[in-house]
Amino acid sequence: MRVSYSDDTCLVIDDFPDRDAFRRLSMSIQFVDYEPIHSTKWNKPYGPPGLPIIQSAGVLRGQKQSTPPRLGLIGDFVDQLRNSRAPISDGPGAGVVGSRILTGKLIAMGAGAGLFWHADTDQVNGAYIFYVHPRWDSSWGGELMVMDGAAELGVGALADSAGGGAERPDYESLGAVIGPDFRTDPAEERRMQIGTGRFYTARPNRLVLINGQVEHRVNPVLPAAGDQFRCSIVGFGIK
Structure with missing residues (x-):
């Protein structure tokens, strides 16, 4: 395990489990049951329905415990992460490792699939x-993109106003990120004004931890990937 990058928003750890543990984990993902990510509702950050994105059931650790069938090794991974010490438990990782509940699920993206700019809710x-994929080429896309600067979160207030008939908050003055925004709200102006950030390639056996206030997206997987899926274990530290 080695630290490849660290700042106040992101921590990148390469070779998190040892080689044999990673080989077992990367082989196990082909035996997991998946469903389309848009199967029950439109999961808006992942783009319009129809893109090649599949997901597994979720693992829970902490105040709630759950390990669905065929996800034993995923549960072991979440346990290992939850019990990690420094350097993972420092900086951005402290919010994940020290959370009341830690989640984990497999998400696999095919060519054309990505993730829109967004910041996570104030509940994480x-x-x-x-x-966890065994191989990835730098020409296949799928990079994690992280924007400079902390975001102002407004999704909770917007949801409350939309559901309860209250007056819509003045996001033009707040400059808040309000979730999958169809790129029509002031958050897009903010992104264009900042216009800088970092990217992290989808290197196998790479762990990236980010805080909940940073805007991020996944660059779409390129046609050069062919039938290869960008496979990752994704999870949140729940408050």
Whole structure:
């Protein structure tokens, strides 16, 4: 395990489990049951329905415990992450490892699929992405893109106003990120004004931890990937 990058928003750890443990984990993902990510509702950050994105059931650790069938090794991974010490438990990782509940599920993206710019809700302390595919080429896309600067979150207030008939908050003055925004709200102006950030390739056996206030997206998987899926364990530290 080695730290490849660290700042106040992101921590990148390469070779998190040892080689044999990673080989077992990366082989196990082909035996997991998946369903389309849009199967029960439109999961808006992942783009319009019809894109090649599939997901597994979720693992829970902490105040609630759950390990669905065929996800034993995923549960072991979440346990390992939850019990991690420094350097993972420091900086952005502290919000994930020290959370009341830690989640984990497999998400696989095919060519054309990505993730829109967004920040996580104020109900999470942070998120992690662990790349579990056995191979990935830098020409296949799928990079995690992280924007500079902390975001102002407004999704909770907007949802409350939309559901309860209250007056819509003045997001033009707040400059808040209000979730999958169809790129029509002031958050897009903010993104264009900042216009800088970092990217992290989907290197196998790479763990990326980010805090809950940073805007991020996944660059679409390129046609060069062919029938290869970008496979990752994704989870949140729940407050």
